Every structure is written in C-alpha cells, then in structure tokens.
Amino acid sequence: METKSIMIVGVGGQGTLLTSRIIGNVITKAGFDVKISEVHGMAQRGGSVVTFVRYGDEVAEPIVEEGCADILIAFERLEALRYAHFMKKDGVMIINDVRMDPMPVAIGAAEYPENIIENLSKKYKVISLDAKKEAIELGNARVFNTIIVGVVAKSMEFSCDEWIEVIKETVKPKTVDINIEAFKKGFER
Amino acid sequence: MAEKAGTKVMMLGNEAIARGAYEAGVKVSAAYPGTPSTEISENLVKYKDDLYCEWSPNEKVAMEVAIGAATHGVRAMASMKHVGVNVASDPLFTISYSGVNGGLVLVAADDPGLYSSQNEQDSRMVARSAMIPVIEPSDSEEARVFTKRAFELSEKYDTPIMVRTTTRLAHSQGVVNLEERNNIEDKPYEKNIQKNVMMPGMAKKRHIFVEERLKKMSEDGYSLDLNKVTYNDTKIGVITSGIPYQYVKEVLPNASILKLGLVHPLPKKLIEEFASKVDTLYIVEELEPVIEEQVKSWGIKCIGKEILTVQGEYSANMLRKAILGQELDLEEAADVPARPPILCPGCPHRSVYSVLKKLKKHAAGDIGCYTLGAVAPLQVVETSVCMGSSISTLHGVEKAKGKDYVKDWVACIGDSTFLHTGVNSLMNMVYNKATGTVIIMDNSTTGMTGHQEHAATGKTLMEEDTFAIDIYNLCKAIGVKNVVEVDAFDIKKLEEVIKEETAKEEVSVIITKSLCALHKDFVPKGKCVVDIDKCKKCGACMVSACPAIHKGPNGEAEIDATMCNGCGLCMQNCPFDAISLIENK
Numbered sequence: 001m002e003t004k005s006i007m008i009v010g011v012g013g014q015g016t017l018l019t020s021r022i023i024g025n026v027i028t029k030a031g032f033d034v035k036i037s038e039v040h041g042m043a044q045r046g047g048s049v050v051t052f053v054r055y056g057d058e059v060a061e062p063i064v065e066e067g068c069a070d071i072l073i074a075f076e077r078l079e080a081l082r083y084a085h086f087m088k089k090d091g092v093m094i095i096n097d098v099r100m101d102p103m104p105v106a107i108g109a110a111e112y113p114e115n116i117i118e119n120l121s122k123k124y125k126v127i128s129l130d131a132k133k134e135a136i137e138l139g140n141a142r143v144f145n146t147i148i149v150g151v152v153a154k155s156m157e158f159s160c161d162e163w164i165e166v167i168k169e170t171v172k173p174k175t176v177d178i179n180i181e182a183f184k185k186g187f188e189r
Numbered sequence: 190m191a192e193k194a195g196t197k198v199m200m201l202g203n204e205a206i207a208r209g210a211y212e213a214g215v216k217v218s219a220a221y222p223g224t225p226s227t228e229i230s231e232n233l234v235k236y237k238d239d240l241y242c243e244w245s246p247n248e249k250v251a252m253e254v255a256i257g258a259a260t261h262g263v264r265a266m267a268s269m270k271h272v273g274v275n276v277a278s279d280p281l282f283t284i285s286y287s288g289v290n291g292g293l294v295l296v297a298a299d300d301p302g303l304y305s306s307q308n309e310q311d312s313r314m315v316a317r318s319a320m321i322p323v324i325e326p327s328d329s330e331e332a333r334v335f336t337k338r339a340f341e342l343s344e345k346y347d348t349p350i351m352v353r354t355t356t357r358l359a360h361s362q363g364v365v366n367l368e369e370r371n372n373i374e375d376k377p378y379e380k381n382i383q384k385n386v387m388m389p390g391m392a393k394k395r396h397i398f399v400e401e402r403l404k405k406m407s408e409d410g411y412s413l414d415l416n417k418v419t420y421n422d423t424k425i426g427v428i429t430s431g432i433p434y435q436y437v438k439e440v441l442p443n444a445s446i447l448k449l450g451l452v453h454p455l456p457k458k459l460i461e462e463f464a465s466k467v468d469t470l471y472i473v474e475e476l477e478p479v480i481e482e483q484v485k486s487w488g489i490k491c492i493g494k495e496i497l498t499v500q501g502e503y504s505a506n507m508l509r510k511a512i513l514g515q516e517l518d519l520e521e522a523a524d525v526p527a528r529p530p531i532l533c534p535g536c537p538h539r540s541v542y543s544v545l546k547k548l549k550k551h552a553a554g555d556i557g558c559y560t561l562g563a564v565a566p567l568q569v570v571e572t573s574v575c576m577g578s579s580i581s582t583l584h585g586v587e588k589a590k591g592k593d594y595v596k597d598w599v600a601c602i603g604d605s606t607f608l609h610t611g612v613n614s615l616m617n618m619v620y621n622k623a624t625g626t627v628i629i630m631d632n633s634t635t636g637m638t639g640h641q642e643h644a645a646t647g648k649t650l651m652e653e654d655t656f657a658i659d660i661y662n663l664c665k666a667i668g669v670k671n672v673v674e675v676d677a678f679d680i681k682k683l684e685e686v687i688k689e690e691t692a693k694e695e696v697s698v699i700i701t702k703s704l705c706a707l708h709k710d711f712v713p714k715g716k717c718v719v720d721i722d723k724c725k726k727c728g729a730c731m732v733s734a735c736p737a738i739h740k741g742p743n744g745e746a747e748i749d750a751t752m753c754n755g756c757g758l759c760m761q762n763c764p765f766d767a768i769s770l771i772e773n774k
Contacts, residue, residue: 012530024362028199035328036199036362041224041305042637045558046736047530060438062328062361065506067519078525085520101739102528106731107566110526132751141751 001032003056005064006152009083010075011100012044015145018170019073020051022149025166026158027055035062048079048102073152075145076100077116077128087124092155095120095128096148127151134185143175143182150186160187194369202358203228205329205365206296209336210266211236213292214373217258218242219251221609222638223270224305225359226298230268230650231641237651239370244641244650247576247609248273252280252295259293259349260385262376264340268296271312272575276610281349282319283387286395288347288402290376292340295321296352301475302502304356305637307556307575309500311476316351316453320399322406323351323453324415325431329363335450337371338415346402353452355475357432357502407454415450418463425512426467428460428480428491432503433473439505440513455483464489471512475503532561534737535706535713535754537677538630541601542569543733543758544683550599550691552628553586555579555611557603558636566734570601577602577610583625584618592624596691599699600627604660605635605643612663618696619668626690626697629660630677632705640708664698671695677703680761706754715755715772719746723767730759730768 074080135144245251258265297312481493554570647657690697737752
C-alpha cells in the first residue's frame with residue numbers, strides 16, 4: 001500500500017493531540033506501520049499547531065510534505081487556509097467551521113480572511129461542520145473533537161467497530177459513553 | 190504500569206528513550222524540564238518501582254546527580270534540552286576525563302526549527318569540545334535500542350555518552366518493540382583518586398586517556414552495529430544520521446547510504462571506504478556541518494552545506510530540490526494572519542503585565558510562558574536571554590545606568606526559573622548593593638513545559654510529598670529586606686506595591702501568586718459576562734489581550750464562555766462596570 005498522509009491542524013489547546021492519538025491507535029491496530037509527529041511546548045499556548053500522521057506498509061519520514069496530504073483535518077477555519085497548500089489535489093479537507101481570532105486580528109493589526117470555506121471548496125473536496133455546536137447539543141462541548149473523528153472515519157478505510165474499540169481504550173473511562181455518542185454523531189452525519 | 194515485554198506499542202521518541210533506559214537497567218535519572226526533552230522523565234517515572242528519578246532544580250545539578258550515581262557503579266542518566274547542556278557543561282567537560290563506573294548517559298535534545306527555544310545550537314559541537322561520544326537515533330525504535338546500547342558503550346569505553354535527539358524525533362510516535370529490563374548488578378565502588386579527582390596532575394594523564402579513547406572508538410566504529418552501510422546504485426552516496434536519514438530514504442530510495450549511529454567520533458575508515466565506492470558524495474545533516482567539515486578535512490570530496498541550509502528542519506521536498514534539482518509543482522502558501530502563541534485565558538502573568546504596562550515599566554524577562562509578555566499588545570518584556578538572566582541583566586542595567594534609571598525597570602521571572610538559576614543572581618544583587626526590583630511570578634508549577642513539580646511545590650517527580658521551599662523566606666534569608674507577596678489578580682494592590690518597591694533604593698522582591706490556569710488543581714471562580722447595555726465599546730478590557738474576549742458584531746465586548754476562566758481581570762479593567770463575574774456554585 002502506498003503511504004497515506006493525514007494532517008491535523010488547529011489552535012494550541014483545542015485537543016488535536018487526543019484526535020491524533022485515536023487515529024494513530026486505529027491504524028496501529030489494523031497492522032499498519034505508522035508515524036505521528038506532534039507539536040509540544042510554546043506553540044501549545046494558543047499558537048498554530050499541526051500534527052502529522054503517516055501510515056502504510058513501511059513509513060520513513062514522520063512529516064507530511066507540501067502537496068502530499070490525503071486528508072487535512074482543521075479544528076478552525078483560518079488554520080485550514082494556512083495549511084491548504086499541503087493538500088494533494090484530490091485530497092479531502094474536514095473543517096470545523098469556527099472562527100478563533102489570532103492576536104494580530106484581535107488587536108486590529110490584521111484582518112480575518114472572508115469566505116474561507118467557499119474558496120477552499122472551489123479547489124478541494126471540503127466537508128465542513130460546526131462541531132462545537134453539535135457537541136453542545138449532545139450536552140458536552142468538550143467532545144467536539146470526537147465528532148470530528150467520526151467525520152474523519154467516514155473518509156478512512158476502517159470499520160465503525162474498530163474506531164469505537166479504540167475510543168473506549170483511549171479516552172478517560174468516565175467519558176467513554178459520551179465520546180462514543182459523539183463519534184457516532186460524526187460518523188452518521 | 191509498565192507495558193509488557195514482547196509487545197509492540199506506539200511511543201514518542203522520548204517515551205522510547207525512557208523505555209530504553211529502563212530496559213538497560215538504569216537506576217538513577219535526573220533532569221530539568223525543557224522542550225523537547227521533558228517527556229523522557231515523565232515516562233521514566235512509570236517504572237518507579239525499579240528505579241529512582243527526579244526533577245533537579247537545574248541541568249548542572251541533574252548532571253552531577255547522575256555522575257555521583259555512575260561513579261558508584263550504577264547506570265545513570267541525565268536528560269535536558271540543548272540549552273540545558275550549556276548549564277551542565279561544567280561537570281560534563283570534566284567527567285569526560287574521569288570517565289565512569291556504571292554507564293552514564295546524557296540525553297541532549299536539540300530544537301532545529303526553534304519550536305520552543307531561544308536558539309538553534311547543535312549539541313554535537315558541545316560533545317566534540319567535551320570529547321565525549323555521540324549516538325543519534327532516527328526513529329522511536331532506534332531511540333529505545335540506541336539508548337540501551339549507549340549504556341553498554343559507556344561502560345566499555347569508560348566514558349559518558351551523549352544520546353542526541355531533535356524535536357522531530359522526540360515528539361514523533363512510532364512502533365516500538367518492548368524487551369525485558371536487564372537487571373544488572375551494581376559494580377563495586379573502588380576508591381580511585383587518580384581517576385575520580387581531577388586536579389592538574391591527574392587531569393594531565395586522563396587527557397591522554399581521553400584522546401586514546403576517541404581514537405579507539407573511531408577505529409571500532411568501522412564495525413560498530415550502530416553504523417549501517419547500504420550499497421545500491423553507487424552514482425549517489427549519502428552520509429547521514431538521525432531524522433534526516435528518513436528524508437534521504439524517501440527521496441533517494443536507490444542511493445547508497447552510510448547511516449551513522451555513532452556521529453562522534455566519526456568512523457574514519459568506514460567513511461573513506463564508502464566515499465571511495467560512490468561517484469558523488471552528499472552529507473545530509475541538520476544544523477551545523479559537524480560531519481561534513483571533518484570529512485572534508487580528510488581530503489574527501491563531498492557536497493553538504495553548499496546546497497543545504499544550517500537553519501531549521503529539513504524535509505523530503507527540500508532534498509528533492511537541492512539534490513535532485515526537481516522543480517516541484519506546489520501551491521503557494523496562503524497569505525494569512527500569523528497565530529503566535531499567547532498567554533492563556535485566566536493566566537496570572539497577563540494580570541502582572543497589564544499593571545506593568547499601565548505603570549509604563551520595562552521588564553527584563555526570562556524563560557517560560559511569561560516570555561510571551563514580549564508579544565503585542567502587551568510588549569512589556571523587552572529583553573530575554575536565558576534561564577535566570579532577568580535578575581542578573583537587571584543588575585547589569587543598574588550598574589551601567591544608575592539607580593534612577595533602574596526605577597523604571599523590573600526583572601520578571603517564574604518560580605521554577607527562579608529556583609533554577611535566578612536565586613544566584615538575586616544573591617549577587619544583595620551582595621553587590623543593587624536597588625532593583627524583582628518580580629517572581631509564582632504560579633506554583635513549571636508552566637511552559639506542562640506542569641512539572643519543582644523544589645517549591647511540595648511534590649517530587651515520583652509523586653511523593655516533600656518539603657516545599659518557601660520562596661518568601663528564601664529571599665529573606667539571602668538578605669532581601671523588602672519581600673512582598675501579592676495576589677496576582679489584585680491589580681490595585683499590585684499597582685501600589687510595584688510603585689512603592691521600584692521607588693526604594695534597596696533590592697525588592699515582589700512575589701505575585703496565583704496558580705497556573707492550566708494546572709490540574711486550578712478551579713475557575715466562574716465566568717465573566719458582558720452587560721451589552723453598559724458596554725461603551727471603549728476597548729479597556731481588550732488591552733490585556735485575553736483570547737476569550739473579542740469585539741462583537743457592533744463593536745461591543747464579547748466573552749467566549751467556553752474559554753473564560755473567570756479571572757476577573759477584564760472586569761477590574763472595565764471603567765463602566767459592564768463586566769461581571771458569575772461565580773461557580
């Protein structure tokens with residue numbers, strides 16, 4: 001199998017690392033070689049963060065190169081735009097349609113770009129959702145990233161049961177039920 | 190609980206280093222947190238039934254703890270980030286002469302690309318100066334295996350060994366095969382003053398030993414299992430190591446590759462042989478041309494930094510362009526606003542900086558989350574060099590410019606950083622009759638690296654209760670007469686205290702206290718809400734740059750309830766009482 005590349009981008013503190021861990025564990029269980037590259041340290045304090053996941057029969061480099069991402073998962077829409085040039089031409093973008101102003105925008109030194117989703121949709125296959133809103137409907141705003149995992153799962157080759165098994169093992173025991181519910185909400189949309 | 194031997198698991202590079210050390214039978218480990226090395230100790234503590242590990246107050250102390258253990262016959266490790274190696278270099282350069290008894294490994298974590306550091310230095314150059322060998326793994330499994338081998342080689346060659354990693358290796362997960370712990374016996378300690386006390390007479394002899402040791406290791410490197418030669422097409426040959434090896438493999442699958450596991454001392458004979466068999470030789474190494482310059486000095490023709498940079502991380506695309514001359518059909522990156530890191534909602538540092546900004550004070554900064562006080566719109570921190578430097582540079586400012594000048598300045602340092610090396614600088618201020626003001630921003634943890642315990646938190650790395658050093662009394666004991674503790678969010682009091690203390694012609698320490706808002710024990714007071722009818726859209730609440738506050742559709746302040754930690758700073762700064770705190774029940 002040719003090596004596949006996934007990127008997860010967002011704002012430090014949004015919980016992108018948990019998402020990459022779930023995806024990584026599903027891939028490992030299915031018997032593939034996988035490498036995941038994360039950002040720790042200063043950028044985690046509200047900065048732009050990116051996680052790379054690559055899997056296949058044998059994976060060498062742990063990062064995704066520009067023009068090579070099969071799937072790009074963005075937890076915030078400006079971050080989707082920031083990393084769009086990493087996309088393969090026939091790749092899929094899954095975008096959490098929320099706006100978080102970076103400091104230059106908040107203090108009026110820069111403008112938040114308009115029509116991000118529309119413009120990206122002209123170039124790539126884009127799936128967008130407001131995961132936080134959907135998570136609040138479920139009664140726990142924090143599981144928004146598991147809803148996103150559910151949407152991602154639809155674009156990957158593993159079964160619903162494989163995902164649920166991993167979610168059970170990865171999230172905190174107390175939150176298993178709500179996370180499974182959130183996953184299904186994403187998976188079945 | 191430790192995972193079982195015989196299984197395959199996903200591990201971060203740092204986690205795999207911890208596993209390798211555990212399997213090697215390491216008994217003592219000491220470290221100071223620093224990105225990208227922190228997770229080594231955080232994972233090693235999983236094996237605390239079989240070993241001892243600690244957070245030391247700084248890297249020099251950590252190195253010396255490991256030296257003491259190794260000298261007395263157990264396997265010991267110190268781990269730190271690249272700039273921490275500078276702090277530890279004093280003991281390192283001399284233990285290189287003494288050598289070891291039990292294996293002694295220093296893990297040095299470099300940060301090409303500057304993800305969370307103040308410089309991009311290459312620890313291999315430090316190791317060369319200290320005349321100690323360097324081993325460099327290229328993925329998680331190698332991180333485990335090479336760390337293990339490092340302890341064996343340390344004992345075989347009577348030398349401390351550096352395992353050098355980079356951010357990309359440290360923070361990448363890969364599949365690791367677990368093995369059993371090697372429960373090796375302690376080696377007996379034998380009194381050996383000629384070896385273990387480095388006075389000039391002894392050191393002269395040991396220096397000769399050190400040179401011979403390096404020569405021997407270079408010769409043995411020819412057949413060392415950590416160095417791997419793969420001959421394919423011999424038109425292109427590449428010498429590489431560490432993470433860049435992975436990029437070479439992606440881009441040049443048919444080239445001949447000499448992958449070095451031991452990157453210092455270089456296996457000269459092996460390199461000469463490899464070079465003689467390939468038409469064009471490339472050297473691919475991130476940061477400094479450490480391998481390249483040595484190879485060139487032997488009269489071997491090769492290409493390296495002529496086409497590759499000394500800055501940042503490499504990538505496969507970079508090698509495609511530089512080595513293969515490929516024109517890549519890539520999209521331009523979109524021109525979008527930057528998203529630099531910022532202080533979190535509810536961060537006590539923001540409160541302190543907002544008061545300093547109001548008082549038009551300038552800050553000599555330090556290393557931690559609070560370095561972010563240099564970022565717009567706060568921009569209170571005007572200088573920052575290294576751990577502990579805020580206090581000593583402030584002292585230098587005063588000695589250069591005088592007592593009145595320094596009244597407009599303060600030093601800002603965190604609690605963990607103060608205990609790291611700030612305390613020495615404060616001693617100097619007292620001793621040398623300074624009059625400056627030091628603000629210790631005490632958030633009761635090591636914040637930036639992810640909440641590690643330190644000497645003033647009352648807990649150890651091994652999760653035991655311990656005596657918590659009282660920073661207030663420590664400053665008093667040094668001889669600082671003016672020590673004031675203030676709640677970091679009581680901005681009225683804080684303003685008063687800062688005015689008062691900076692006016693005094695004596696050393697002052699202001700300890701601003703409030704727990705880091707990301708700490709597991711942090712309990713938010715509630716949520717702040719805006720009364721739109723009262724809001725005059727003046728922007729006073731936004732001056733302190735809290736990411737939870739933004740302008741609403743009509744210019745009024747809006748607070749994101751999911752982000753707000755209820756610190757109440759915006760409420761205190763609002764001149765129209767338009768913000769209130771809904772307290773948690």
